[in-house]
Amino acid sequence: MESEKRKHTYGFISNLIFMIRELWNFEKKGVFVPFIRIPSDIAVSFLGIWIPKIVLDAIEHSVPVYEFVMQLSLLTIAMMVLMYVSYYMEQSIFMGSVRIWNLHFYIKKSWKIVDMDYPHFASPAGKTNIERSHQALSRNINVNMVSFYPHFIELMKNIFGFFSYCTILIMLNPVIILLLILSYVINVLLVLNIEKWQHHTKDERAKMDRQLDYVVSRTSDSSIAKDIRMYNMKTWINSMSEFFMEEQYNWQKKIASKRFMQVLFEALLLFVRNGGAYIFLIWKMLNNEISIGEFVLYFGAITGFGQWLEQIVSRIGRLSTANYKVYDYRYFIDTMDKMRRDEGASLPPVSEPVEVVLENVSFSYEGSNELILDHINLKIRKGEKLAVVGTNGAGKTTLVKLICGLLEPVSGRVLMNGIDIKEFNRDEYYSLITAVYQNVCLLPVSIAKNITFCSDSDIDWKKLNKCTELADIKGKIESFPNGFDTNLVPSVTDHGVELSGGENQKLMLARALYKDAPLIILDEPTAALDPIAENHMYLKYDELTENKTAIFISHRLSSTRFCDRIILINDKQIAETGTHDELMALSGKYKEIFDIQSQYYKNSVGEEAI
The missing domain is CATH 1.20.1560.10 (ABC transporter type 1, transmembrane domain)
Incomplete structure (x- = not known):
């Protein structure tokens, strides 16, 4: 029809x-x-x-x-x-x-x-x-x-x-x-x-x-x-x-x-x-x-x-x-958007952390009957730092996309401060979230514009300097002759520079911090960082996520200790939840993965190898 x-x-x-x-x-x-x-x-x-x-x-x-x-x-x-x-x-x-x-x-x-x-x-x-x-x-x-x-x-x-x-x-x-x-x-x-x-x-x-x-x-x-x-x-x-x-x-x-x-x-x-x-x-x-x-x-x-x-x-x-x-x-x-584009519910204040609740959320991709997530129930408190872990393909990124409103659940609902996110105007809702995804998106413009998406006259330079300093990329930017005016994507721009993978991730973190939204999502933000830079970011994590609700996705379980709570997704559901010590004491899937990842760093293994 x-x-x-x-x-x-x-x-x-x-x-x-x-x-x-x-x-x-x-x-x-x-x-x-x-x-x-x-x-x-x-x-x-x-x-x-x-x-x-x-x-x-x-x-x-x-x-x-x-x-x-x-x-x-x-x-x-x-x-x-x-x-x-x-x-x-x-x-x-x-x-x-x-x-x-x-x-x-x-x-x-x-x-x-x-x-x-x-x-x-x-x-x-x-x-x-x-x-x-x-x-x-x-x-x-x-x-x-x-x-x-x-x-x-x-x-x-x-x-x-x-x-x-x-x-x-x-x-x-x-x-x-x-x-x-x-x-x-x-x-x-x-x-x-x-x-x-x-x-x-x-x-x-x-x-x-x-x-x-x-x-x-x-x-x-x-x-x-x-x-x-x-x-x-x-x-x-x-x-x-x-x-x-x-x-x-x-x-x-x-x-x-x-x-x-x-x-x-x-x-x-x-x-x-x-x-x-x-x-x-x-x-x-x-x-x-x-x-x-x-x-x-x-x-x-x-x-x-x-x-x-x-x-x-x-x-x-x-x-x-x-x-x-x-x-x-x-x-x-003329493809019609399903998400709300007209006037929606009033947004929560951007100056305060938000609460996110998932009620019986299930999801499968269009044209597929296989569920990626099955009846997920999760409450993320205001200001909480939550780590999401699990094996590849467990559904961690899908969970984040559902919270971001990029995907809609096939059943259940996602709430922010008690309001179904479907009730918000789609684009206004996006303003509440800042995210660093695994894929890096660079535009052929200056570094300053890549971070702020503003014209030079509208950039808050004090804020920009602070964000790049927190992201540990300011020194690299200032080493270029043109500083923040240095263009990226050299294949397109004149005198452009190409950053390393780790530097690009730091730039994306600075972009997320500059947006300054109440919910920050970090999807493998240290995957391309060296151990020193990664440790530096962990030490600054509380400062990076100050007065925000934060969701941190990682394959490296050792990086989740600084979070308030950890959830492990397995078999399409939340299999385990708790702090690092609580999950280790549980002796479940989390401990199994942690032990496998950490065995190569133990002294006994290193001594035997020598």
């Missing part, structure tokens, strides 16, 4: 209205200017078949040279002026607008990607929709979604040209028109059937394109360049690239095969259609029913009539393709 509703909502007329409205809001003259080309192009086409008739009639009737030259000159000048007007309208005004208009849609698509609910972005269906929106806005404006309106204008021109030539051929024989139209209707149905097939196979091809793009993009990813060389991944990358390219090639062959059959059928129709019309025309001239000039006029009209019809068929095919791309774009752009 939802699929049928989508089809109805994004039909051709709806897409046409959408594109006209978007163009009107973007540049009004872009809506009207193209229509000026319609009469000028049709007039040029008429003159193209009328001038030969004038020449032959003048010769046949011995028209005076002066009169003949004047007629021919005026018609030629008129054709030149009309051709220039058409070219100027298309290239100087309309196509220029379309190129920028394409950027307008591209920016809206990019904004939607970064603003949409995280579950939509992360789900398999969401990734497919994103890929289809990318394909709808390919770089070639002649085939992507912005070609919809130009193709529509060209279709209108071809239809008007077709009817204008009908007026000439009616004088010859109306039956010819009917036969020509019938042959082209058959061709149109064939073209539309191919376009429909391409649209229905788009999801499968989008998945394949996404896989190929991933393999190709990884080859230029500087973060794995060392792995590619050290582990000789070139063979694997080449084999995967060849596999996906072979899949893509097979699809292209299927499409080309259908197009070839279409062209072959068109050629057969052309032979039967035009051949019959020309035989009829020659027969009428031999029977003195038409003059030589009229023969040339009708001959040109039949040829032109066929060309108008061919262009109508071609434009319908291209317009159909563009229509499907507008459909894909609108389907993605």
